Amino acid sequence: MSGSQTAMTEVRPSPPQPQEPAVPALPRLLAGIPPHGAMSLDEHLALHGAVPGARAGRRRQTREHAAMLIDEIERSGLLGRGGASFPTATKMRAVAGARGRAIVIANGAEGEPASLKDRTLLETLPHLVLDGGIVAAEAVGADELIVCACESAGASVESMERAIAERGRGIAGSEHTPNVHLRTVPSHYVAGQESALVNYLGGGPAKPTFTPPMPFEQGLRRRPTLINNVETLAHIALIARHGASWFRQLGTATQPGSTLVTLSGPVAHPGVYEIEHGASLSSLIEASGGTTARVRGVLLGGYAGAWVGGERLHGVALSKEHLAPHGATLGAGVVLLLSEQACPVAETARVARWMAGQSARQCGPCIHGLDSLADTIEEIAAGTAQPKAVQRVERLASLTARRGACAHPDGAVNLILSALEAFEGEFADHARHGPCDGCTRPPELPLPARPLSEESARKAAPRR
Amino acid sequence: MSHRVRVNPITCEAHGMCAELLPERITLDEWGYPLLDETPLHDSQVEHAIRAARACPTFALLVQRDRSARGGRVRARQG
Numbered sequence: 001m002s003g004s005q006t007a008m009t010e011v012r013p014s015p016p017q018p019q020e021p022a023v024p025a026l027p028r029l030l031a032g033i034p035p036h037g038a039m040s041l042d043e044h045l046a047l048h049g050a051v052p053g054a055r056a057g058r059r060r061q062t063r064e065h066a067a068m069l070i071d072e073i074e075r076s077g078l079l080g081r082g083g084a085s086f087p088t089a090t091k092m093r094a095v096a097g098a099r100g101r102a103i104v105i106a107n108g109a110e111g112e113p114a115s116l117k118d119r120t121l122l123e124t125l126p127h128l129v130l131d132g133g134i135v136a137a138e139a140v141g142a143d144e145l146i147v148c149a150c151e152s153a154g155a156s157v158e159s160m161e162r163a164i165a166e167r168g169r170g171i172a173g174s175e176h177t178p179n180v181h182l183r184t185v186p187s188h189y190v191a192g193q194e195s196a197l198v199n200y201l202g203g204g205p206a207k208p209t210f211t212p213p214m215p216f217e218q219g220l221r222r223r224p225t226l227i228n229n230v231e232t233l234a235h236i237a238l239i240a241r242h243g244a245s246w247f248r249q250l251g252t253a254t255q256p257g258s259t260l261v262t263l264s265g266p267v268a269h270p271g272v273y274e275i276e277h278g279a280s281l282s283s284l285i286e287a288s289g290g291t292t293a294r295v296r297g298v299l300l301g302g303y304a305g306a307w308v309g310g311e312r313l314h315g316v317a318l319s320k321e322h323l324a325p326h327g328a329t330l331g332a333g334v335v336l337l338l339s340e341q342a343c344p345v346a347e348t349a350r351v352a353r354w355m356a357g358q359s360a361r362q363c364g365p366c367i368h369g370l371d372s373l374a375d376t377i378e379e380i381a382a383g384t385a386q387p388k389a390v391q392r393v394e395r396l397a398s399l400t401a402r403r404g405a406c407a408h409p410d411g412a413v414n415l416i417l418s419a420l421e422a423f424e425g426e427f428a429d430h431a432r433h434g435p436c437d438g439c440t441r442p443p444e445l446p447l448p449a450r451p452l453s454e455e456s457a458r459k460a461a462p463r464r
Numbered sequence: 465m466s467h468r469v470r471v472n473p474i475t476c477e478a479h480g481m482c483a484e485l486l487p488e489r490i491t492l493d494e495w496g497y498p499l500l501d502e503t504p505l506h507d508s509q510v511e512h513a514i515r516a517a518r519a520c521p522t523f524a525l526l527v528q529r530d531r532s533a534r535g536g537r538v539r540a541r542q543g
Contacts, residue, residue, distance in 0.1 A: 208474075209474070210472045362473070368495040399493050403497070405473050405474050
């Protein structure tokens with residue numbers, strides 16, 4: 001975690017405690033999580049048992065088993081946990097149906113500074129992720145599984161390396177075993193985007209490409225490529241064992257199951273928690289020991305997400321349906337509280353500048369739009385903005401969104417517009433009167449002073 | 465079957481030729497990048513659109529043909 005250490009200290013997962021479960025069936029993924037280090041293969045098998053599989057290795061049986069797996073995942077209603085909540089079975093079917101031998105990528109390239117759940121999974125429960133990856137490979141007929149971890153998350157890289165070695169040759173106990181390898185990817189924000197990942201693994205820069213073709217039809221080495229977030233795969237590992245109806249015992253009808261969230265900000269025990277979809281925000285805060293300061297607002301979904309203002313926090317439930325009226329989603333599970341003393345305008349300015357710096361700098365509207373947005377918001381925060389600066393932000397936002405090759409500009413714009421709405425008064429005050437007392441406080445929102453590594457800096461060099 | 469214009473934002477370098485040649489569909493933003501009307505082209509506009517795509521110095525403008533009304537496979541037709 002080299003460069004990100006200081007900024008991340010605040011939100012390191014507290015030794016994951018078995019949460020006092022509101023629902024007896026939790027935790028699922030985080031069951032038996034060791035306080036330090038990783039769960040070994042023996043411990044993992046003792047807790048979960050082996051994944052039932054088609055061991056005979058006969059061709060017909062393998063095919064039937066694969067179809068059955070996808071059907072079961074479809075019945076489970078599992079949605080991707082990387083942030084976009086895309087139905088996992090739909091993606092798998094597309095890959096399984098595409099021409100050529102498939103590849104599975106376990107995406108743990110967690111570029112979101114406020115999210116720690118993926119590195120936590122890789123670090124503490126690597127065998128659950130491997131199980132899920134192997135099941136997914138079986139389901140889509142892949143002969144290769146590539147686990148991707150963030151290069152800045154050293155502990156998760158080491159842990160996954162050991163886990164792969166522990167598995168040795170009999171990786172799934174079935175004859176259909178994929179080759180498994182681990183790759184580290186640069187830690188910048190867009191590196192985990194699907195086409196950027198394919199681009200990087202294929203020897204290019206970790207930057208998004210213009211689509212189509214989509215990775216599922218023509219991905220790595222032009223082969224159909226299934227890219228699933230590592231938490232999605234961990235859920236698959238349990239669905240393969242316990243079935244779809246077990247999975248649906250938790251969560252809501254449209255968002256079944258449990259999900260990992262990274263809770264940070266003024267709470268007693270920030271860290272990674274497993275909750276049921278639809279659980280209330282206050283129950284999550286309670287599970288973390290309660291707040292340690294008054295709360296001004298909560299950022300849901302990370303730096304591509306949306307703010308919900310403090311006065312609306314009570315009664316917020318963490319599900320699609322409940323969050324939609326607030327214009328928010330849980331995204332990749334980021335729940336970030338901002339204290340009452342912090343200045344939301346200064347915080348938004350810092351995040352906007354950081355998001356602008358995280359652009360792959362390939363698409364003009366993203367480069368110019370995010371830079372201009374960050375400029376204008378900084379001017380508002382400093383009280384040096386031209387009149388009607390807030391309207392300029394809105395106009396720049398509409399010029400920037402949906403005009404890049406990937407969704408990076410859309411996410412940044414989302415965050416900025418939701419800040420304008422949730423903190424309308426604060427923005428107007430700053431535009432008129434300049435900085436407030438909170439502006440001089442140390443930043444609260446985690447922003448790793450994450451220097452691009454030498455390699456990624458070389459690859460992120462401007463095109464022209 | 466309908467045609468639409470689309471831009472590859474990675475290869476686009478804001479030369480602005482497209483807005484010169486297809487002003488009925490393309491205007492430029494304050495940085496010189498094209499703002500596209502991506503609704504289906506009128507039949508009479510297809511030739512103009514193809515001419516604009518061919519004139520783009522970086523081949524960033526695409527004229528795409530929808531195979532099916534439901535937006536199934538889209539084939540790019542470049543310059």
